[in-house]
Amino acid sequence: MPPDESPARPPSDDCWREAVLTAGLAVFDWDVPSGRIWRSPEMLSNWDYPAGPNEAVDAARAVIHPDDFPAFWTRMGQVGAGAVPRATLEIRMRSREGAWRWVRWRARVTATGPDGRPARVVGTVNDIDELWKGRDLARESQMRLQGIVDSAMDAIISVDGEQHITLFNRAAERIFGYEPREVLGQRLDMLIPARFHAEHRDHVESFGRTGVSSRPMMSRRIVTALRRGGEEFPIDASISQNEIRGQRFYTVILRDVSVRERTRRELAQAREDLRELSVASRTAREQENSRISRELHDELGQNLTSLKMDLAWLETHGPPEDEKYLRTLSGMRSVLDSTVAATRRISADLRPLMLDDLGLAAALEWLAEETSRRHGFVVKLAVDEASTNLAEPLASQVYRIVQEGLTNAGRHAAAANVAVTLRSVGREVLLDIEDDGRGLAPEDLRKKGSFGLVGIRERVYTLAGSVEIRGDPGEGTAIHVRMPIPAERQEDA
Numbered sequence: 001m002p003p004d005e006s007p008a009r010p011p012s013d014d015c016w017r018e019a020v021l022t023a024g025l026a027v028f029d030w031d032v033p034s035g036r037i038w039r040s041p042e043m044l045s046n047w048d049y050p051a052g053p054n055e056a057v058d059a060a061r062a063v064i065h066p067d068d069f070p071a072f073w074t075r076m077g078q079v080g081a082g083a084v085p086r087a088t089l090e091i092r093m094r095s096r097e098g099a100w101r102w103v104r105w106r107a108r109v110t111a112t113g114p115d116g117r118p119a120r121v122v123g124t125v126n127d128i129d130e131l132w133k134g135r136d137l138a139r140e141s142q143m144r145l146q147g148i149v150d151s152a153m154d155a156i157i158s159v160d161g162e163q164h165i166t167l168f169n170r171a172a173e174r175i176f177g178y179e180p181r182e183v184l185g186q187r188l189d190m191l192i193p194a195r196f197h198a199e200h201r202d203h204v205e206s207f208g209r210t211g212v213s214s215r216p217m218m219s220r221r222i223v224t225a226l227r228r229g230g231e232e233f234p235i236d237a238s239i240s241q242n243e244i245r246g247q248r249f250y251t252v253i254l255r256d257v258s259v260r261e262r263t264r265r266e267l268a269q270a271r272e273d274l275r276e277l278s279v280a281s282r283t284a285r286e287q288e289n290s291r292i293s294r295e296l297h298d299e300l301g302q303n304l305t306s307l308k309m310d311l312a313w314l315e316t317h318g319p320p321e322d323e324k325y326l327r328t329l330s331g332m333r334s335v336l337d338s339t340v341a342a343t344r345r346i347s348a349d350l351r352p353l354m355l356d357d358l359g360l361a362a363a364l365e366w367l368a369e370e371t372s373r374r375h376g377f378v379v380k381l382a383v384d385e386a387s388t389n390l391a392e393p394l395a396s397q398v399y400r401i402v403q404e405g406l407t408n409a410g411r412h413a414a415a416a417n418v419a420v421t422l423r424s425v426g427r428e429v430l431l432d433i434e435d436d437g438r439g440l441a442p443e444d445l446r447k448k449g450s451f452g453l454v455g456i457r458e459r460v461y462t463l464a465g466s467v468e469i470r471g472d473p474g475e476g477t478a479i480h481v482r483m484p485i486p487a488e489r490q491e492d493a
């Protein structure tokens with residue numbers, strides 16, 4: 001190309017050049033036959049063109065990035081030769097400050113000579129560096145977001161105002177079994193069992209009206225979703241909403257909780273099985289105790305009684321002056337008496353036969369008398385009408401709890417009075433054991449090697465009841481128990 005004439009006055013078209021100057025545009029005007037190029041002041045002040053007359057190629061080399069120069073030069077050569085009528089290039093140019101900046105370079109043939117070849121090429125240079133940087137930043141943050149969304153363990157699904165799916169991340173693919181192309185643009189309904197469609201739509205619409213930006217969907221129920229194969233599964237989900245340029249969209253983050261739900265159900269089942277097992281084993285033990293207790297009472301008791309009668313006969317029919325004989329008989333009588341007492345005690349401790357023969361209220365009365373005699377405190381027992389004949393296994397458990405409560409009062413409390421109250425209210429029995437002794441400390445409730453209170457709690461829990469044990473030091477101790485009365489038993493009672 002011939003020598004460059006910039007910044008000399010342009011040869012023609014003063015009018016549009018005035019406009020260019022006024023608008024402050026970076027414009028060049030290339031007179032192709034002469035090779036002269038006019039550059040607007042903006043062009044010269046922004047870009048690092050060498051001062052003074054110079055060859056176009058040198059000027060271009062000075063301002064255009066070496067990597068971009070060859071393509072630029074070829075392309076502009078094509079425009080100048082008439083091979084193409086216009087060109088748009090994105091290249092880097094050096095600014096007056098010395099930094100490379102991206103520009104959009106546009107050139108267009110605006111006049112042709114009599115030979116049909118381009119006579120004049122006019123073009124603009126737009127600095128798009130900021131634009132590109134912005135675009136890069138946007139792309140980068142988009143990619144970062146995409147990375148987060150895709151690496152999330154939870155399914156993330158966005159829908160537009162009409163509930164068409166617009167985003168479906170990897171976890172969603174894994175959980176639902178669909179590929180994005182199968183769901184994008186489809187209605188969210190495809191991921192929800194049909195019977196919940198209306199409810200779900202209402203939920204989202206009412207959420208949309210609230211204007212709240214996020215809300216868990218778990219507040220009242222487990223939400224159910226639908227896998228590709230038609231399998232339903234429980235999910236935990238939360239929903240958020242946003243508005244961009246007037247368009248509302250919703251994002252649901254959800255988690256497949258079928259494993260958790262299954263584990264919870266299995267745990268509840270295992271607990272229930274354990275409870276039943278515990279009840280059954282206690283019942284079996286009570287029955288066994290009852291059998292042994294009856295044997296002791298009936299068999300041993302009968303035999304001891306007949307021995308006592310024989311002894312009485314010997315006392316009246318033996319030699320009256322034989323001192324040694326009489327002393328031996330008297331010794332035998334006292335051994336026999338204590339054996340009878342021990343047999344009764346062991347038998348009653350194993351299982352008060354009264355519980356089976358006369359019912360709970362009678363057994364508790366006997367227990368109250370027995371303990372108050374043994375420990376020297378007053379037991380005030382109150383059993384209401386409805387509780388006098390509570391059925392098994394409730395009766396045995398109530399009896400054992402009262403037994404432990406009274407024994408503790410005797411052993412630990414130094415109490416003067418103990419009140420035992422048993423009532424049936426609705427379908428519950430309420431049992432209170434209160435003493436006026438020294439009370440207990442919180443650590444007593446978990447004393448190593450002590451199983452009385454633990455046993456009470458366990459008995460109550462196995463019958464699905466609740467227990468509260470209170471006893472501030474110096475305030476006495478109170479045990480409050482509530483236990484449900486099983487439906488069929490209630491009618492028996």
Ligand SMILES: Nc1ncnc2c1ncn2[C@@H]1O[C@H](COP(=O)(O)OP(=O)(O)OP(=O)(O)O)[C@@H](O)[C@H]1O
Binds near residue numbers: 411439447449450
């Ligand atoms: N009525 C009470 N008054 C004061 N302290 C009590 C009373 N009941 C229980 N305690 C305290 O709580 C502790 C735990 O009682 P728990 O019945 O569990 O065990 P224990 O009576 O010591 O032994 P066991 O296993 O034979 O019942 C007792 O050792 C005692 O210190």
Ligand SMILES: [Mg+2]
Binds near residue numbers: 404407451452
């Ligand atoms: Mg105890």
